[in-house]
Amino acid sequence: MSRVSGFSSPLLLGFDEIERVLDRVAKASGDGYPPYNIERIAKTDTNDECLRITLAVAGFSRESLDVTVEENQLVIRGRQVDDRERIYLHRGIAARQFQKTFVLADGIEIVSAELKDGLLAIDLARPTPERIIRRIEIAARD
Numbered sequence: 001m002s003r004v005s006g007f008s009s010p011l012l013l014g015f016d017e018i019e020r021v022l023d024r025v026a027k028a029s030g031d032g033y034p035p036y037n038i039e040r041i042a043k044t045d046t047n048d049e050c051l052r053i054t055l056a057v058a059g060f061s062r063e064s065l066d067v068t069v070e071e072n073q074l075v076i077r078g079r080q081v082d083d084r085e086r087i088y089l090h091r092g093i094a095a096r097q098f099q100k101t102f103v104l105a106d107g108i109e110i111v112s113a114e115l116k117d118g119l120l121a122i123d124l125a126r127p128t129p130e131r132i133i134r135r136i137e138i139a140a141r142d
Contacts, residue, residue, distance in 0.1 A: 053122045
């Protein structure tokens with residue numbers, strides 16, 4: 001059975017990449033660990049759209065976290081190493097690895113990443129694009 005695409009209209013030219021991105025997002029959704037928030041933050045002079053992704057990463061140090069951008073994807077990885085010298089009577093806080101992926105639209109830039117009080121905050125911005133109007137000359141053919 002073939003899948004019907006919402007982008008198959010002949011009036012939507014060049015949107016095949018969006019369909020691939022939606023497939024990537026569906027695969028990357030994974031589990032809900034670590035929990036996270038996405039919020040809109042105040043605009044700046046150069047950016048109309050500013051966002052902040054905040055992940056709850058209690059127990060992770062700055063050295064055990066890795067934030068990268070790979071082909072329009074923001075990838076956040078956390079790796080904890082078990083401390084073999086500790087003897088736990090109860091282990092309620094898991095030392096587990098994670099990878100969280102967010103697909104970024106074209107033009108989105110990572111402004112900063114900060115770890116404070118067990119929360120990793122990553123600020124993103126979309127610079128205001130210049131409005132360009134280009135006139136297309138119409139050639140006459142006989």
